[in-house]
Amino acid sequence: MDLVAITKRSAVHAKPSGLVLQYGTAGFRTKAEHLDHIMFRMGLLAVLRSKQTNSTIGVMVTASHNPEEDNGVKLVDPLGEMLAPSWEEHATCLANAEEPDLHRVLLDISEKEAVDLQRDAFVVIARDTRPSSEKLSQSVIDGVMVLGGQFHDYGLLTTPQLHYMVYCRNTDGQYGKATIDGYFQKLSKAFVQLTKQASYSGDENRSVKVDCANGIGALKLKEMESYFSQGLTVRLFNDGSTGKLNHFCGADFVKSHQKPPQGMEIKSNERCCSFDGDADRIVYFYCDAGGHFHLIDGDKIATLISSFLKELLLEIGENLNIGVIQTAYANGSSTRYLEEVMKVPVYCTKTGVKHLHHKAQEFDIGVYFEANGHGTALFSKAVEVKIKQLGKELEDERGKAAKMLGNIIDLFNQAAGDAISDMLVIEAILALKGLTVQQWDALYTDLPNRQLKVKVADRRVISTTDAERQAVTPPGLQEAINDLVKQYKLSRAFVRPSGTEDVVRVYAEADSQESADRLAYEVSLAVFQLAGGIGERPQSCF
Numbered sequence: 245m246d247l248v249a250i251t252k253r254s255a256v257h258a259k260p261s262g263l264v265l266q267y268g269t270a271g272f273r274t275k276a277e278h279l280d281h282i283m284f285r286m287g288l289l290a291v292l293r294s295k296q297t298n299s300t301i302g303v304m305v306t307a308s309h310n311p312e313e314d315n316g317v318k319l320v321d322p323l324g325e326m327l328a329p330s331w332e333e334h335a336t337c338l339a340n341a342e343e344p345d346l347h348r349v350l351l352d353i354s355e356k357e358a359v360d361l362q363r364d365a366f367v368v369i370a371r372d373t374r375p376s377s378e379k380l381s382q383s384v385i386d387g388v389m390v391l392g393g394q395f396h397d398y399g400l401l402t403t404p405q406l407h408y409m410v411y412c413r414n415t416d417g418q419y420g421k422a423t424i425d426g427y428f429q430k431l432s433k434a435f436v437q438l439t440k441q442a443s444y445s446g447d448e449n450r451s452v453k454v455d456c457a458n459g460i461g462a463l464k465l466k467e468m469e470s471y472f473s474q475g476l477t478v479r480l481f482n483d484g485s486t487g488k489l490n491h492f493c494g495a496d497f498v499k500s501h502q503k504p505p506q507g508m509e510i511k512s513n514e515r516c517c518s519f520d521g522d523a524d525r526i527v528y529f530y531c532d533a534g535g536h537f538h539l540i541d542g543d544k545i546a547t548l549i550s551s552f553l554k555e556l557l558l559e560i561g562e563n564l565n566i567g568v569i570q571t572a573y574a575n576g577s578s579t580r581y582l583e584e585v586m587k588v589p590v591y592c593t594k595t596g597v598k599h600l601h602h603k604a605q606e607f608d609i610g611v612y613f614e615a616n617g618h619g620t621a622l623f624s625k626a627v628e629v630k631i632k633q634l635g636k637e638l639e640d641e642r643g644k645a646a647k648m649l650g651n652i653i654d655l656f657n658q659a660a661g662d663a664i665s666d667m668l669v670i671e672a673i674l675a676l677k678g679l680t681v682q683q684w685d686a687l688y689t690d691l692p693n694r695q696l697k698v699k700v701a702d703r704r705v706i707s708t709t710d711a712e713r714q715a716v717t718p719p720g721l722q723e724a725i726n727d728l729v730k731q732y733k734l735s736r737a738f739v740r741p742s743g744t745e746d747v748v749r750v751y752a753e754a755d756s757q758e759s760a761d762r763l764a765y766e767v768s769l770a771v772f773q774l775a776g777g778i779g780e781r782p783q784s785c786f
């Protein structure tokens with residue numbers, strides 16, 4: 245480590261005094277103007293992680309669904325996964341170190357993690373379309389270079405595309421070619437093969453409207469369109485040509501406001517979907533003839549996918565272990581439908597895709613989705629090999645189903661939840677099953693629910709257990725929630741400190757919207773009173 249060079253370059257990317265940031269569920273995220281030093285330091289950290297794992301590490305510059313003025317950064321581990329928890333702590337230490345302490349922290353991390361500093365390092369970098377992203381990604385590169393790391397800058401990519409590149413590079417290209425063309429080719433080939441077998445006909449059915457949140461998803465879908473146009477026409481809205489990123493549009497807006505995005509013409513019963521700003525989340529929706537908006541969220545996506553996979557396995561005659569992974573935010577109706585109607589085992593993990601991803605790896609086939617639309621399906625290597633072999637060997641119906649499953653496996657981005665990949669999977673399944681968006685929506689009816697936020701002095705006073713469904717502290721809070729829940733039918737409620745915002749999140753569901761609203765409000769009051777609420781008392785929303 246050339247300490248003099250590091251000090252010199254670090255002075256160019258000086259840390260504003262007093263600024264403390266934490267590597268949270270989605271890396272670092274705040275106003276773009278506060279992030280230059282963070283980017284430089286994450287370049288340094290990526291080099292250390294690369295040396296330690298002897299693998300390529302990814303650095304993604306994005307703030308996903310946050311407003312355009314924000315930005316953020318996260319590191320991608322060797323198999324395309326989120327950064328390991330012990331390194332999240334190192335990231336926080338490094339980010340908050342004052343200039344004179346920077347070396348010591350770098351040396352501490354290297355020592356604790358037994359990093360062989362003589363090893364080569366390779367880092368791949370990508371960014372979203374925010375105005376601040378290009379300059380910030382240069383600061384990452386500066387950090388990589390000062391520690392002697394090699395790098396490749398992919399420029400503009402969606403977050404899941406960078407995860408995919410990292411995964412490809414660390415599996416010697418077995419997973420795919422680590423280029424954007426390789427990604428387009430792999431997914432499109434699988435999609436076109438699948439839709440060739442579809443009974444769906446007519447242009448109406450073969451087209452979907454996509455709200456791209458004015459983000460990177462629009463650019464990449466435009467580039468990719470010609471690769472899969474035999475199977476699907478995509479009509480892009482909020483493509484960034486006029487509107488502002490994530491402003492009244494995108495998956496997060498549509499899910500949290502439960503209404504269509506602005507900037508999109510919607511005719512009744514048309515199939516529409518929304519990506520978020522970095523295209524790692526997707527939700528579907530439509531408006532019925534009466535003008536009512538219908539949201540099809542991550543839970544219903546997981547249901548469609550897992551039921552299709554289960555059917556294919558039945559046709560192939562393989563008894564594989566398939567599981568669906570959700571979080572506490574999954575709608576109670578979805579969990580009930582999966583367990584009782586489809587007989588698929590459902591598991592609940594803490595919020596944050598890394599938790600779902602790890603749990604999904606325990607199964608032959610693990611399907612995971614957060615209700616907000618972030619998810620994918622993972623297939624064990626043994627399953628992939630077996631299914632593809634059956635697809636080649638068998639000429640009968642079983643073989644046909646195995647070929648289909650083989651293509652579905654290739655169509656999923658198994659490194660991370662991916663709006664483009666998920667959209668193509670969903671479109672293929674709807675086409676193959678001849679399902680309309682209304683029929684898909686009718687699988688089950690969501691229980692009315694409400695999410696609220698409460699401001700407290702220190703959200704760490706709330707600790708939880710049972711995959712965040714029960715509050716352990718502060719004393720009395722869980723008892724208060726239990727008493728409130730008892731007063732409503734089909735009800736459930738929980739509270740947890742957010743990992744990305746300085747708030748406590750409250751979730752409630754019940755048999756009617758009024759009851760869900762009321763329960764959420766009453767639980768918010770309990771949080772405000774027992775967990776040190778600040779500012780205005782929660783207001784009722786009914």
Ligand SMILES: CC(=O)N[C@H]1[C@@H](OP(=O)(O)O)O[C@H](CO)[C@@H](O)[C@@H]1O
Pocket residue numbers: 269270308573595596597614616618741742743744745749
């Ligand atoms: C209720 C909710 O949607 N929470 C989101 C949000 O986490 P919080 O820890 O709840 O702030 O951001 C995460 C990162 O994007 C995402 O994984 C998660 O689902």
Ligand SMILES: [Mg+2]
Pocket residue numbers: 308309403520521522523524525
């Ligand atoms: Mg995102």
